[in-house]
Amino acid sequence: DAKTTQPPSMDCAEGRAANLPCNHSTISGNEYVYWYRQIHSQGPQYIIHGLKNNETNEMASLIITEDRKSSTLILPHATLRDTAVYYCIGRDMRFGAGTRLTVKP
Amino acid sequence: DADVTQTPRNRITKTGKRIMLECSQTKGHDRMYWYRQDPGLGLRLIYYSFDVKDINKGEISDGYSVSRQAQAKFSLSLESAIPNQTALYFCATSDLHSGRELFFGEGSRLTVL
Numbered sequence: 381d382a383k384t385t386q387p388p389s390m391d392c393a394e395g396r397a398a399n400l401p402c403n404h405s406t407i408s409g410n411e412y413v414y415w416y417r418q419i420h421s422q423g424p425q426y427i428i429h430g431l432k433n434n435e436t437n438e439m440a441s442l443i444i445t446e447d448r449k450s451s452t453l454i455l456p457h458a459t460l461r462d463t464a465v466y467y468c469i470g471r472d473m474r475f476g477a478g479t480r481l482t483v484k485p
Numbered sequence: 486d487a488d489v490t491q492t493p494r495n496r497i498t499k500t501g502k503r504i505m506l507e508c509s510q511t512k513g514h515d516r517m518y519w520y521r522q523d524p525g526l527g528l529r530l531i532y533y534s535f536d537v538k539d540i541n542k543g544e545i546s547d548g549y550s551v552s553r554q555a556q557a558k559f560s561l562s563l564e565s566a567i568p569n570q571t572a573l574y575f576c577a578t579s580d581l582h583s584g585r586e587l588f589f590g591e592g593s594r595l596t597v598l
Contacts, residue, residue: 423575423589475528
């Protein structure tokens with residue numbers, strides 16, 4: 381099972397793209413990477429997941445490196461409501477401390 | 486109504502008391518999880534269950550026990566609560582057919598005095 385590593389915090393200007401990195405160098409070949417976000421003390425909300433190919437949905441895009449050792453979650457046009465803690469996790473469903481993204485006006 | 490319901494939402498208790506947090510789901514998912522979150526920290530996995538007859542320890546199971554009474558119900562018990570178990574507790578569910586994404590309840594805030 382992959383251990384994930386994320387920067388503790390990031391800032392982003394409103395309207396700009398937010399790029400949140402995650403290292404998962406121990407990921408196995410058939411293990412998906414999942415991204416969630418948590419706003420205040422609400423339950424985390426699923427954003428997107430991927431295996432090898434890049435993925436996109438209405439919330440975000442996920443770019444996974446060819447060697448699968450890292451990935452980047454992209455919020456293309458960040459809004460103030462995207463301020464949250466973002467987590468990437470593997471199939472063991474264990475969350476680290478995540479990245480606290482602050483979107484500034 | 487929420488798909489994943491936790492009760493109680495808030496509870497204050499005293500050291501040494503037995504506490505049960507309950508989780509029920511209407512999603513028909515096979516897997517259920519209990520997490521704990523301390524202020525400013527991420528979620529830590531306490532226990533998880535892949536089906537009614539399957540219970541697994543997570544990262545921090547000491548001081549906790551669980552019961553999977555039915556596919557839809559997963560309870561977390563603190564046999565003798567202590568102050569450092571004061572935290573926000575989340576229940577979550579997942580299912581193979583939903584891509585294994587986790588669906589979370591609204592959380593149960595427990596304070597042990």
